[in-house]
Amino acid sequence: MSEDLGLPELRELAKSFWAKEVTPHQPRWRSAHQVDRELWTTAGGAGLLCVGVPEPYGGGGGAFAHEVVLAEEQARAGDTSWGRTAHDIVARYLLLHGTERQKTRWLPRMAAGELVGALAITEPDAGSDVQAITTRARRVAGGYLLHGAKTFVTNGIHSGLVLVLAKVADPERRTPPLSLFVLETAGLPGLHRGPALEKIGLHGQDTAELFLDGVELTAEHLLGEVEGRGLxxxxxxxxxxxxxxxxxxxxxxxxxxxxxxxxxxxxxxxxxxxxxxxxxxxxxxxxxxxxxxxxxxxxxxxxxxxxxxxxxxxxxxxxxxxxxxxxxxxxxxxxxxxxxxxxxxxxxxxxxxxxxxxxxxxxxxxxxxxxxxxxxxx
Missing domain, CATH: 1.20.140.10 (Butyryl-CoA Dehydrogenase, subunit A, domain 3)
Incomplete structure (x- = not known):
């Protein structure tokens, strides 16, 4: 994208996309409290997802300036329904901190809109104070077992790939360090989604609670495959x-x-x-x-x-x-x-x-x- 599609061209593409694929559907999405799932794959086909991810991983190869252009055009279109920014931020976590195997496994599918990204940090009793989270990851043979609850998760309903912040239980440490885990949600036992949350604004945005009841993960689902780097x-x-x-x-x-x-x-x-x-x-x-x-x-x-x-x-x-x-x-x-x-x-x-x-x-x-x-x- 940085070579083939400049900022003015991207801006025009974004304006056209929102006018055709987003704005006409906003009233319905506000009533449903979520966008159509097909919007993600349509946007992926148009090259409007993961614009800052390098091309070898399926992204646009652009810079932060490209992300700014998309954020501006989404705002100017009056679109607060589509959680595109949250999705792209999840991709950024994978790009910066994931192993090569994690990046090649998940980033191309996120860029195509096949996987919708979500970030699960906030809990019912822990907001800005992330050190207060109670979600735990217990080491078991071959990986981890997650227990906890997350709230205010943007893209919580449609999410196919969720980054979950948790503390790895360690009896030798009074305050276990934070770690990020990557959950591929399709058919994942122990993961339960709450209904879309009722909000005073952002009515079309897919926002939900996620419940982790003994979610089993292999070691390769730890972001970067090193514990304690979450913060x-x-x-x-x-x-x-x-x-x-x-x-x-x-x-x-x-x-x-x-x-x-x-x-x-x-x-x-x-x-x-x-x-x-x-x-x-x-x-x-x-x-x-x-x-x-x-x-x-x-x-x-x-x-x-x-x-x-x-x-x-x-x-x-x-x-x-x-x-x-x-x-x-x-x-x-x-x-x-x-x-x-x-x-x-x-x-x-x-x-x-x-x-x-x-x-x-x-x-x-x-x-x-x-x-x-x-x-x-x-």
Missing amino acids: AQLLPLISRERLLIAVTSVAVMETALAETVRYCKQRRAFSRPLMRFQNTQFVLAGAAAQVAASRALLDSTVAAELVRGASMAEVALAKLWCTERLGEVLDSCLQLFGGYGYMSEYPVARAWADARVARIFGGTNEIMREIVAASLGE
Whole structure:
């Protein structure tokens, strides 16, 4: 992809794909709380999955910039149903930390959409504090036996390949180290899926609980086939996830602002367009300033990621700022739509509800503040 398909071409391909394969089906997916399974294989055939995975493993061979383009176009299309980003992040874990055998076994099938990736980290009693997880992997002859429960799993219903964070039981250690395991779910005994979770937003997104009741795995299902590396494997990619959340937040803000300006030019009150009222002008000017500042910070952070790899603190700052501004901008835009802004048929209403979780997932904004504050004393 890096040689054969540039960023402008990818952007046009993405716009066309979302317009044809995604947008027309959104109302149905929101009702079903999941996309059609066939979307994954269709996207794989179009080359829109695993764009950052090298071509020998079936991917597009692109860079992080290609992932940014896809995230922006998905956001501009108003699509919060398809868990493509989570899928691609799972592929990234395999690419960076998997053995050669693991990469050749699973990555081509993920790129084709034959396997849908999911990341199972959060538990009912352990969110941002990953050290508090209780899922256990017990060593048995030939491998491991997993017990535990995971929640808020994006792609939990459709997932065919799940990365599960667990502690390998060790009687000699008070706090067992974390390890990541790769579960190929088809016909896997002991793995149970809960129903799609009811959420206040992201209604079309496949989000579920997973229950591990004595899941048997061979040693080759341990990511990298070395125990105790889970935390080190997690942190860099959690940071990338946070940066993509910031990318999405800015694209949603820009789209909502443009839609609100159009609406205010057309909608009339007291015999004149809303755009002619000073209050409307001031609200939109303030929103435009927030969007512009967010875009500047985001572009700087993405550039740092592309050139040298942005630090965890830089990414945390971008995620914190952009998601906070997202909530403020969408609230201002919704208010200008009046009662229509509260109707779910309007994109601004759905965006407002969907945006709330951006300050929670990928690490809460309270954690982002902790990371940024810690970096100030360095």
